[in-house]
Each structure stands twice: as C-alpha cells, then as structure tokens.
Amino acid sequence: MRTGFTIVELLIGITAAAILALAAGVLLMNTYQGWASASSAVELERDAAVAIHTLELAVRGASNTVTGEVGVDRLKVRNPDGVIRAFSVQTSNGRRSLLYNPADPGGASMILVDKRLGTFVSASTGNMVCVSLALTGIDQNNQDIGLVMEFSNVWIRMRN
Numbered sequence: 001m002r003t004g005f006t007i008v009e010l011l012i013g014i015t016a017a018a019i020l021a022l023a024a025g026v027l028l029m030n031t032y033q034g035w036a037s038a039s040s041a042v043e044l045e046r047d048a049a050v051a052i053h054t055l056e057l058a059v060r061g062a063s064n065t066v067t068g069e070v071g072v073d074r075l076k077v078r079n080p081d082g083v084i085r086a087f088s089v090q091t092s093n094g095r096r097s098l099l100y101n102p103a104d105p106g107g108a109s110m111i112l113v114d115k116r117l118g119t120f121v122s123a124s125t126g127n128m129v130c131v132s133l134a135l136t137g138i139d140q141n142n143q144d145i146g147l148v149m150e151f152s153n154v155w156i157r158m159r160n
Contacts, residue, residue, distance in 0.1 A: 040137045044116060048135050048149045051112045054100055055131055058085040059156040065124045075122035089120055127158045
C-alpha cells in the first residue's frame with residue numbers, strides 16, 4: 001500500500017481550494033464596496049448638514065442681502081454691523097466646491113463642500129432667503145457613485 005495522493009486527487013484538492021479562495025475574494029470585494037458606499041453616504045450627509053447649518057447661521061444673523069449677489073452659485077448677506085458673509089462656488093478639474101467667507105472682502109474663505117457640489121442657487125424676497133443645494137457622492141478616485149442629497153427651497157428668515 002502506498003501513502004500519498006494521486007495526481008487526480010491533488011488536482012481536485014487544488015481546484016477546490018482555488019474555488020474557495022475566489023469565493024472569499026468576491027465576498028471581501030463586495031464587503032469593501034458596501035463599506036465605501038456607506039462611508040461616502042455618511043460624508044455626503046455630514047457635508048450637507050454643515051453647509052445647511054452654516055447657511056442658516058449666516059442668513060439668520062443678516063439684516064439684508066447684497067444687491068446683485070443672490071442667484072446661481074452665489075449668496076452674500078450683510079449683518080447689522082456691516083460685515084458681509086459670502087457663499088460662492090469654485091470649480092476645479094470639473095468638480096464644484098462650495099466656499100464660505102465669513103468676512104468678505106478680505107477674509108479667508110473656507111471650503112464647506114469639497115468637490116461634491118451639484119447645484120447651489122439662492123433667492124431672496126423681503127426678509128426671507130431661499131436656498132437650494134444638491135450634493136453628489138464621489139469615491140476616493142473622484143468618480144460619481146450615484147448618490148445625491150438635495151435640499152430644495154429651504155427658506156431661512158433674516159433678522160430685521
């Protein structure tokens with residue numbers, strides 16, 4: 001009686017191990033893709049919450065909007081003490097970012113939404129400002145992943 005495996009048994013064992021390794025790889029890849037998608041959704045929600053919160057604070061503290069500075073891709077509001085708070089859009093490599101300058105002109109701008117901005121539109125009437133904001137999900141390679149978070153017609157009252 002000989003001990004060991006025949007060539008056929010070895011081939012069957014190697015094939016079974018390869019199938020198991022391939023299945024494990026597919027499972028790990030799907031898990032990573034689900035994690036990346038969930039992570040992007042969380043980042044998108046965080047960016048949207050920060051942008052809306054900052055817009056609300058700036059507008060609620062304002063006494064009026066700056067003439068000619070309300071519309072597509074821009075919003076400027078003036079505080080009672082004369083300080084202008086500006087929101088603007090910057091495009092770089094086809095990606096749009098929402099910037100906030102708490103002391104325009106001359107102040108330093110900060111990025112509220114980095115490379116995820118779809119649309120930013122503002123309008124005003126009386127002591128109300130209406131803002132529409134849409135953000136798009138991107139992965140680590142700056143590729144769209146199909147997530148969109150939209151805030152349409154958010155009305156914010158200015159102080160009078």
